[in-house]
Amino acid sequence: MMRERLTALFLVSALLAGAFGMTRPAQPWVQGMQENLFWLKKMQWNSEFDLALAGDSRMFRGVSPEDLGRSLPGVRIANYGFSGCGFSRPYLDAIGGILDPRSEQRVIVLGVTPHSLTPNAARNNGYIDKKNLDPFSAWVYLTFPGISTYLKPYSSVEMRMLTGGPPLAKYYARYHASGWVASHKDPEDPREALEEYRRMFEGGNTVDPAQEDELASYVRKWRAQGIRVIGFRPPVSREMLELETRISGFDEARFINKFKTAGGVWLDIDQTGYHSYDGSHLEEKAARRFSRDLGADIAETLTRPAN
Amino acid sequence: MLFNSLIFIAFALAFYALWPMMRKGNALRWAFITAASFFFYGWWDWRLVFLLLASGALNYAAGLAIAGAGPRKKAALAAGVAANLLLLGAFKYVSFVLLNVNFLLRAAGSSAQLAFEAPPLPIGISFYTFMGISYLADIYKGQISPTRSLLHFLSYISMFPHLIAGPIVRGAHLLPQLTTWNRTTEEQRWQGTMLIVTGMFKKVVIADNISRFLDLAFEFGGPVTLHSMPFWWIAMTVFSFQIYCDFSGYSDIARGLAKWMGYDFPLNFNHPYIANSFRDFWARWHMSLSTWFRDYVYIPLGGGRRGKIRWHINMWITMVLSGLWHGAAWTFVAWGAAHALYLSVERLTKWPERLGRLPAGRWLVSALLIPQIWIAWVFFRAPDMGTALAIIKQMADITALSLAPVFVVGVRPLVFLAVGVAMEMYFYLGIDRSRFADSRAFRAAEFILAAIMILCCVYFRGPGAAFIYFQF
Structure with missing residues (x-):
């Protein structure tokens, strides 16, 4: 009886798990690569690109390598942005590692946001999360993506849909192999991200000048290795720009001075001229347009001799 | 490795698949538990294995020394406990002590400051150090006899289920159990x-x-x-x-x-x-x-x-x-x-x-x-x-x-x-x-x-x- 009970438990659990997985509601607004696979593949990049885009979610949602590359034909471009990513040492070390040492011209393009220079972003971010995933789990997810996806935990959106409620918002996302996530939210709320950032900055998580210095030291190091380094501040909504300028502790002029002194080139882009669906991230069409504009700026910069 | 990780599931499946073969002979069983547990611990950081081995060997030797020290057994116990506390203190408390010393120096108007970069705290050290101390104290009190087998002791102190976060299992409770292999009932x-x-x-x-x-x-x-x-x-x-x-x-x-x-x-x-x-x-x-x-x-x-x-x-x-x-x-x-x-x-x-x-x-x-x-x-x-x-x-x-x-x-x-x-x-x-x-x-x-x-x-x-x- 006991032997049957234990075996029965595992059989019943397996059947339950298999059956329950079928109840996962479809989200046709999430497309492209499977999300887990998207991040794991990104973590596997090694010495294979000419140009690396780096930064937080404003980068990985806001810059399309395909559109950027229209002005840079033949250049292998990767979007190496991660969620909430701060420019801390582990991440900075990794950025250079995805560039091909045999490339004729290696370039690092940094999307610098005030949040990416804060202590919280340095400690806890999407890059560190993925880096801390043990190799065996990563191997399982990469080798058995179907089962891994089937058995992944239900998100809040899925649970809400499962219990009969409509999703609060449809978060459209298409995961591209280049590292870009084209995104859009329906309904939009251009003020959505403001409250979150306000609380965070007012709670004490503001720009750390020491992190600015660390980033500058890496710019110097990359320049010494012959890598061109370009930086810019990703576009956001006007209200977000005003909020960050007011309370994030980011002194843009001071930072640009450090960046240029270290050997980087700073691009002065239109910071509020592209449409954001939540105040922080660009919706897909705006991201493509921004990427084309950025690509043209980068191409023009690269025609000039390096400092 | 975390209990809630895929690698642990794979590890546990392999361990329990081989466990029935460990019924014959204490030495084989203890070696198997120790090797598996060291592998489990080393998965975090391979250098930790040496620390655990050192702690295990220290307490094993100290246990024998206390039992054989006669009138000096109190001194032997003190030395064993001090060694354990030094090991724990070096990793865990030195920074805290220096922080407070520096605070006192500043408060006294001195500009001198002591600097020390403590190594990261090895996972589980607070638990197995305390297991070691309890083992030595129980030998001193005559509640248990020291084991004569290093493997036996290592299998006790390193056993992977309790190694990282307890429970802090007493020697008197677990060491005798480890000398047996019983077919588990359903x-x-x-x-x-x-x-x-x-x-x-x-x-x-x-x-x-x-x-x-x-x-x-x-x-x-x-x-x-x-x-x-x-x-x-x-x-x-x-x-x-x-x-x-x-x-x-x-x-x-x-x-x-x-x-x-x-x-x-x-x-x-x-x-x-x-x-x-x-x-x-x-x-x-x-x-x-x-x-x-x-x-x-x-x-x-x-x-x-x-x-x-x-x-x-x-x-x-x-x-x-x-x-x-x-x-x-x-x-x-x-x-x-x-x-x-x-x-x-x-x-x-x-x-x-x-x-x-x-x-x-x-x-x-x-x-x-x-x-x-x-x-x-x-x-x-x-x-x-x-x-x-x-x-x-x-x-x-x-x-x-x-x-x-x-x-x-x-x-x-x-x-x-x-x-x-x-x-x-x-x-x-x-x-x-x-x-x-x-x-x-x-x-x-x-x-x-x-x-x-x-x-x-x-x-x-x-x-x-x-x-x-x-x-x-």
């Missing part, structure tokens, strides 16, 4: 499975999902921006259940894994939040550590045998050291001191007994006990004393009654909190001791519940996180 395997399933559910479904509440609260500025008395009481309820489910979940899994080997680990948590006094709370919370401090600190200091005042002094020393064991920071000292204060007041006034005799006395006692426990947890969770005091101030601010911050942080974790509270209410209301618990209906319900818990561990697990007690 009942043992069922009990072991239930412990593992329950423990995993508490950890990955409840603790990991509710942890996000406080993480977000601090990301959003903590007490600086979130002004609400009810919010902070809810937040501390969340943390109280997070740490309980996380830690007791780990202990349950450890006990279940040991049961699958045919070994018995002591109970480490006995539903502490249903306690009827602080004394009762400490008989239910992290029992292996509280009994360790009782046997190796409190009783040697004299316990309660030297008068009332001396009882209080000895108890305060024990509780403060217990706090310090948890972490090298004043907040942990404050946590220990808070509980010492509670115990002193309880002893002097006997308030739980008096209140318990009133109508609905049990509920009245809980109504007073729980908030005090929650307040003490503030020191445990807050990153520094300033934040801790700011949170406690918020908890007392009756002018800030808005629930808005709860919705800012998100209510989803509270659904999982409710499940955790419901689980404990089952024991608080005594349902576990009712006739229902002996019935066939109960056994059927237990089976269904286990299947549901496994399902939840798959589909409703929270963001994967290390167990809280790994940091101690």
Whole structure:
């Protein structure tokens, strides 16, 4: 009886798990690569690109390598942005590692946001999360993506849909192999991200000048290795720009001075001229347009001799 | 490797598949346990294996030395204990000591500052160091004889179920068990499975999902921006259940894994939040550590045998050291001191007994006990004393009654909190001791519940996180 009970438990659990997985509601607004696979593949990049885009979610949602590359034909471009990513040492070390040492011209393009220079972003971010995933789990997810996806935990959106409620918002996302996530939210709320950032900055998580210095030291190091380094501040909504300028502790002029002194080139882009669906991230069409504009700026910069 | 990781599942499958082959011969069994446990430990960082080996060899040799030291055995014990404390102190307390020395130097007007970069704290060191000390003390007291086999000792101290976060298993309890190999009965395997399933559910479904509440609260500025008395009481309820489910979940899994080997680990948590006094709370919370401090600190200091005042002094020393064991920071000292204060007041006034005799006395006692426990947890969770005091101030601010911050942080974790509270209410209301618990209906319900818990561990697990007690 006991032997049957234990075996029965595992059989019943397996059947339950298999059956329950079928109840996962479809989200046709999430497309492209499977999300887990998207991040794991990104973590596997090694010495294979000419140009690396780096930064937080404003980068990985806001810059399309395909559109950027229209002005840079033949250049292998990767979007190496991660969620909430701060420019801390582990991440900075990794950025250079995805560039091909045999490339004729290696370039690092940094999307610098005030949040990416804060202590919280340095400690806890999407890059560190993925880096801390043990190799065996990563191997399982990469080798058995179907089962891994089937058995992944239900998100809040899925649970809400499962219990009969409509999703609060449809978060459209298409995961591209280049590292870009084209995104859009329906309904939009251009003020959505403001409250979150306000609380965070007012709670004490503001720009750390020491992190600015660390980033500058890496710019110097990359320049010494012959890598061109370009930086810019990703576009956001006007209200977000005003909020960050007011309370994030980011002194843009001071930072640009450090960046240029270290050997980087700073691009002065239109910071509020592209449409954001939540105040922080660009919706897909705006991201493509921004990427084309950025690509043209980068191409023009690269025609000039390096400092 | 974490218990809630794929690599551990693969490791455990391989271990238990080979375990039946270890029935012949102690040496083979001990070597197998030791090798597997060192592999388990080394998965975190291969250098830790040498530390564990050094600690094991030190305590093994010290045990033999104490037993053979004759009139010098007290000195041998002192040397062994000192070596253990030095090892622990070097990794865990040097930075804290220097921080305070530098503070005192500055306060005295000196510009001299001592600098030292402490290595990262090796995971599990607080636990296996204390196991080593208890082994030496028990040999000194004549309660056990030292083992003559290094492998035997290493298999005891390194055994992977308890290695990282306890329970702190005494030599007298586990060493004799390790000299046997018994075919596990189906009942043992069922009990072991239930412990593992329950423990995993508490950890990955409840603790990991509710942890996000406080993480977000601090990301959003903590007490600086979130002004609400009810919010902070809810937040501390969340943390109280997070740490309980996380830690007791780990202990349950450890006990279940040991049961699958045919070994018995002591109970480490006995539903502490249903306690009827602080004394009762400490008989239910992290029992292996509280009994360790009782046997190796409190009783040697004299316990309660030297008068009332001396009882209080000895108890305060024990509780403060217990706090310090948890972490090298004043907040942990404050946590220990808070509980010492509670115990002193309880002893002097006997308030739980008096209140318990009133109508609905049990509920009245809980109504007073729980908030005090929650307040003490503030020191445990807050990153520094300033934040801790700011949170406690918020908890007392009756002018800030808005629930808005709860919705800012998100209510989803509270659904999982409710499940955790419901689980404990089952024991608080005594349902576990009712006739229902002996019935066939109960056994059927237990089976269904286990299947549901496994399902939840798959589909409703929270963001994967290390167990809280790994940091101690």
